[in-house]
Amino acid sequence: MAKLSRRSFLKAAGSASVLPGVIGAAGIGTAAEAEVSNKTGKAAAATSGPAFFTPNEAAFIEAACARLIPLDELWPGAVEAGVPNYLDKQLGGAWGAGERLYRSGPWQAGTPSQGYQLPFTPAELFRNALRGVEADLKAQGKVFKNLSGDDQDAYLKSLEAGGKDLNGVPSELFFQILLGMTVEGYFSDPAYGGNKDMAAWKMIGFPGAYASYYDLVDQHGVRIARAPMSIADAPPMEHMHQGPDIPAKL
């Protein structure tokens, strides 16, 4: 596995999405998306900007992502990997609208064991929480993206610690969902708009969506050197086997 140098990474990362804290809203849905799209020709259609987040929301999301999974000398962080774009697409799509979420009342707060019990869809939850974050910061005279990295971390930790009510969304819940979805976007298939160039997979040595390891599994300790493969990159099924009464190829 070839590790990207900082220099080559910066080159690979393209135009806007380089330095945390200075990325405008237009960064969402552009650089990462276009890169995946060009490379594979199969990723979802590129968009010209965020479809879900407002400019202020996007600024917070990008700056927060840059602290949750930061850029370092070896590997891209969440922003460079296109995670804000992933979040924008997820929240603007079926998942944001409450896909696979049982949504009948009555609504009441449960115990921690009972899990999520708010009426908000993920899109509604982000919208309300982000409005709450903005108001909270405004009251402190702060703009998140303009804070130093340490101050941004301190603010994120205050959300994580809980106790703030963000328009009905407990801040610790918002933080956990934001962190969870950031990790999802970082490691999910690039077809979803994050994990640009499969850099997160390269970082850990995950060979990606598709492989047969039959010949390797008992070569204990072997190091896999090949580049990972995304769903969009995978060739047509080469492992399709003849099933009873069923043609071998689609």
Add this chain to the structure above:
Amino acid sequence: MAQRLKEVDVVVLGVGFVGSIVAKELAAGGLKVVGLERGDPRDTVPDFQGPYVHDELRFAIRKALMQDNTREAVTFRNNAGQTALPVRRWESFLPGTGLGGAGVHWNGQTYRFQAADFILRSHVEERYGKGFADPELSIQDWGVTYADLEPHFDRFEYLLGTSGKAGNLNGKIVEGGDPFEAPRARDYPTPPMKEHYAGAIFRKAANGLGYHPYPQPSSNLSQPYTNPEGLQLNTCVFCGFCERFACEHYAKSSPQTVILPVLLKNPNFELRTGCQVQRINLDSTGKKATGVTYIDAAGREFEQPASLVISALFSFNNVRMLLLSGIGTPFDPATNKGVVGRNYAYQTMSSAQAFFDESVNINPFMASGASGTMINDFAGDSFDHAPHGFIGGSYIGAINTNGRPIEYHPVPPGTPKWGKGWKEAVARHYNHTVSMTIHGSSMPRRANYLDLDPTYKDAWGQPLLRMTFDFPQNDLKMAQFVTNKAVEIGNAMGAKVVAGSPRKGPYTVTQYQTTHNTGGTVMGADPQTSVVNPYLQCWDVPNVFVIGASNFAHNASWNPTGTIGALVYWAIDALKSKYLKAPGALVQA
């Protein structure tokens, strides 16, 4: 107004493993059988083909193959003093749906319970004395013995082609297998899977400690196999997309690969998908079923009359179907009377992780759903419980089913939850960690049960099932004891850091544990403490059979599917040799 359809001999509710096996046998015997499946029809081709099937986000995280909980959820509370609330997203357990049921997205880990499990109360009292088990545990004998079931375990394993190594052939202990297993009449149909690196490291350490490591029995196959139905399976390629996914290779035993092609060819069988069964209908005596009422995908209501009804649903839905139909007396924990919903149990899951030097490439992504090396030294009743004050146990194994990174990115204790430190730890440990599964039994107790929720409804307006559950102290004690053993094994492996995570209470629906939900229509010889008799026939309505993990009187240390498969063939045997010849109660209450 329901449209009344032409009567058939048998209606089978749910076409998963249980439903497809029962339907195949009864249709082959000449009966007209209708299978009602609420989900979609689907097959290896075209539905399970790649590359889109290897999408972690879609299938493992968003759970695309699971029951649509926007239409049907479950409510949950830890105890009867709380208000149950809906499980609004599946996390702790993942009920399946659709043709083939959970048999499509299971891992293929295929076990037999130990002989002691089927006579649990008698066995515990005999070995440890009457006062030994915590009195809150409502353990009981199952009304069937391992010896009764052995030929049926065998038949199910040969249907699946299970890959493994016998440890006890007709009472003779065989080197390399599980010496704690009950005697089997013959070896597994196919040899064990290749051993991955994590398994090999575990094996060496476990051997060194004097334990008995053996290859996990796998229904993802080690070699091509043609089953007794004439269907062919291929060799598993260790792609690492097994549980929560469907197999595109014909390498995982599922209803689609081992039985449905035969069933669907039989003109005596008719499959209807998109059918949501509302209830089993009873005649005016309440002691005879007349058929079922269902609503199809377009919202049309039908009545399907039948002479025999077989409820072959996931455990929750077998219980709920009886409650919605008024079959059997619902269990009431306040009075300890009633049976339907009683002895709900789960699985007590713990884990341990061993973190290695960067020179050790574990390659966790080279995995099948059931490739692992494990020990039963602390499972079931393999060991003397007298000094420990609990019953039951856990198997421990390096059971590495995948390296899919959204879910699997292990980090040692003390790692920050995010930021630079987290990222570095993920990169450092991903390929250099052995994860151990500690898969524990779950004992029933009076306070844990299933009933109908008084408030929340499904999309058809029917009450959701309500689960009241928390871990018994017995099981938490057991989890701590076996986790300590796993940590010792991790240290013996030569890991730099070993972190044990014994299961702790309270039970939460927010963390994935297993989908081994059992009980609620328990089998037994006493109608005061069981819903079905030893042949899985309803005590109260003899032309209704209920088959599945809901029959388990407790949940043992192992994954349930092998035992479900044995119960299916056991019940089919009774249906064919007894019931169909003289329909009526097979056991007098």
